[in-house]
Every structure is written in C-alpha cells, then in structure tokens.
C-alpha cells in the first residue's frame with residue numbers, strides 16, 4: 001500500500017537567520033559568503049584579498065526582498081532557482097546514459113519507464129529548489145531572502161547594458177596599484 005497524503009500547503013518564503021550573500025571578488029576571483037548580520041553598517045570586504053567594496057553595506061531590513069545590492073549598490077536583480085548548472089548537466093548526462101544502457105541491455109520499455117521516473121524526479125526536485133536573487137551588475141547571489149512581489153525574471157536584454165556598467169563598476173571598485181608612500 002502506498003497512500004502518502006499530499007498536503008497542499010503553500011510554503012511561505014521564510015527569510016531571516018539563514019539568509020546570506022554569495023559574492024565573487026572581482027580582484028582575486030574567489031567566492032565569498034556573508035551571513036546576514038556579520039558586519040552590520042560596515043563596508044563589505046573580500047575575506048581573501050581584503051578588497052573593500054565602496055558603496056557597500058548590509059540592508060536595514062534583512063526580512064525584506066533585496067532592493068539594493070550590498071556589494072555594488074545596484075538596484076536591478078533577477079530571481080532564479082538555486083541550482084548548480086554544472087551539477088544539473090552531470091545529472092542529465094548520467095541519467096541519459098543510464099536510460100540508454102537500460103534500453104540496450106534490458107529492453108526499451110524499462111528504459112522508457114526509467115526516463116519517465118527521472119522526469120518526475122526532476123520536476124519534484126525543481127519544485128523543491130528555493131529562489132535566489134541575483135544582482136545584474138556584480139552577480140552576487142542572495143539566498144534566504146523573500147522574492148520581490150513584482151516578478152523579476154532574467155532579462156537577456158540587460159546583458160549588453162550591464163557589460164558596460166560592469167566595466168565602470170570594476171574601475172571604481174578596483175583601486176589603482178598603490179604606490180608606497
């Protein structure tokens with residue numbers, strides 16, 4: 001018997017203590033993670049090379065959707081599923097191979113059933129993934145914040161605009177090589 005009840009509870013997005021920022025330092029190109037409340041009121045700094053991000057700082061209200069980037073101050077974001085593309089690609093590749101082998105070694109029907117099972121599993125996993133908010137300019141990823149009430153989907157048309165904006169941001173944030181005084 002397999003009668004698992006499926007309660008239809010809409011999980012409200014829960015912000016708060018687990019919220020964090022994942023950034024990529026433009027100077028040392030290392031990833032860094034900042035939990036909310038780590039350095040309130042202070043400018044953010046790369047923990048690896050200690051580059052300080054001018055115009056940065058934590059938002060006043062970590063329970064609200066991110067409206068202004070902590071790292072670069074940009075105010076345009078998109079939201080996407082918290083999903084590792086490389087991992088996803090590996091999963092697709094491996095499951096494809098598995099289905100192919102099953103079809104070859106067992107029979108086509110088993111392969112097709114397996115394919116359907118994988119598709120269902122993918123769908124379930126996708127539904128379980130949480131949304132993250134991503135800054136268009138510095139590509140910082142915000143986890144654990146509620147999504148914006150206005151839907152912010154990725155807009156490819158911003159790509160060109162932000163290529164230019166990113167260049168000028170980099171100029172601003174990366175200091176000239178210091179001369180020893």
Ligand SMILES: [Zn+2]
Nearest residue numbers: 025028046049
């Ligand atoms: Zn750095």
Ligand SMILES: [Zn+2]
Nearest residue numbers: 069072135138
């Ligand atoms: Zn940003």
